[in-house]
Amino acid sequence: GDSVTQMEGPVTLSEEACLTINCTYTATGYPSLFWYVQYPGEGLQLLLKATKADDKGSNKGFEATYRKETTSFHLEKGSVQVSDSAVYFCALVRTGTASKLTFGTGTRLQVTL
Amino acid sequence: DAGVTQSPTHLIKTRGQQVTLRCSPKSGHDTVSWYQQALGQGPQFIFQYYEEEERQRGNFPDRFSGHQFPNYSSELNVNALLLGDSALYLCASSLAGQVLAKNIQYFGAGTRLSVL
Numbered sequence: 001g002d003s004v005t006q007m008e009g010p011v012t013l014s015e016e017a018c019l020t021i022n023c024t025y026t027a028t029g030y031p032s033l034f035w036y037v038q039y040p041g042e043g044l045q046l047l048l049k050a051t052k053a054d055d056k057g058s059n060k061g062f063e064a065t066y067r068k069e070t071t072s073f074h075l076e077k078g079s080v081q082v083s084d085s086a087v088y089f090c091a092l093v094r095t096g097t098a099s100k101l102t103f104g105t106g107t108r109l110q111v112t113l
Numbered sequence: 114d115a116g117v118t119q120s121p122t123h124l125i126k127t128r129g130q131q132v133t134l135r136c137s138p139k140s141g142h143d144t145v146s147w148y149q150q151a152l153g154q155g156p157q158f159i160f161q162y163y164e165e166e167e168r169q170r171g172n173f174p175d176r177f178s179g180h181q182f183p184n185y186s187s188e189l190n191v192n193a194l195l196l197g198d199s200a201l202y203l204c205a206s207s208l209a210g211q212v213l214a215k216n217i218q219y220f221g222a223g224t225r226l227s228v229l
Contacts, residue, residue: 004155036220043117043203043220044156089155099146099207099218100169103155 002027004090006104013080013111021075021107023064023090031092033057033066033073034101038087047075047088080111115140117206117221125227126194134189134224138206144168145187146218147179150201162187163209191226199228 007022025031032051036044048057053068062077073090090104118137126132138145144163148156158171162181181187185206191198202225205218 041222043222044205045220046217049217091155099144100158100161100171101146101148101156101205101218102158105153105155 002031002092002094002102004092004102004104006088006090006107009087009106009108011107011109013109015082015111015113016079017111019075019077019080019084019109021088021090021109023073023075023104025071025073025090025092027092027094027102029095030068031094033064034091034093035062035064035073035075036089036091036103038089038106040086044089080109082111082113085109085111117204117219119202119204119221119224121224122222123225123227125229127229128194128196130194131190131192132194132226134191134202134204134226136187136189136204136206136221138185138187138204139219142206142208142219143185144207144209145181145185146205146207147187147189148203148205149173150203150223152200156203159189194228196228199226201225 003026034049035047037047048059050057050066056065064075087106089106091101120135146161147159150156160170161168165181176192178190201223203223204221207218
């Protein structure tokens with residue numbers, strides 16, 4: 001079945017450091033890929049998405065590129081802020097599955113001053 | 114424009130009881146999906162409702178059931194509660210018929226269920 005594997009957290013960074021959160025997936029066909037963010041006490045918010053190979057999703061300084069050859073969708077940001085502290089989830093939707101999302105286990109990011 | 118709203122925010126039940134959680138989708142959306150998020154885990158898909166029918170279901174027992182009303186709002190019912198049902202229950206809404214690239218799911222803040 002479909003699955004998403006994320007690097008385990010927590011990830012602790014100083015403000016302005018570079019961020020990479022690894023995500024790889026297993027799915028048949030050509031899934032769409034997503035990063036969602038969950039701030040404390042809140043639901044999930046879509047951060048960015050990519051729907052086909054080599055697409056780059058970007059939002060709020062975050063980027064991720066859909067790499068079909070390595071089945072990866074790593075999340076990156078050049079300079080993190082304290083306000084980026086949250087849990088980040090990588091997810092996929094397989095074509096034809098009526099938008100059922102399959103999530104990774106999440107990676108907690110803690111940014112300190 | 115109201116987003117996805119869920120009620121109640123928190124709920125405490127005991128083993129064996131039954132619970133009903135409620136969700137109102139984002140304005141203009143007609144599809145509701147429910148997810149269970151255990152502590153420290155990613156959300157797991159329970160089921161999805163469209164046109165008042167269950168369209169797709171994840172690997173959850175029949176104790177988990179749902180309903181969608183003509184106004185597109187939805188309920189999640191869980192019978193014979195177990196300790197393992199303690200989790201954050203998330204509702205997500207979307208619009209059927211959108212091409213996948215635009216079919217983004219919007220999540221509510223969730224209902225935290227504690228089973229004692």
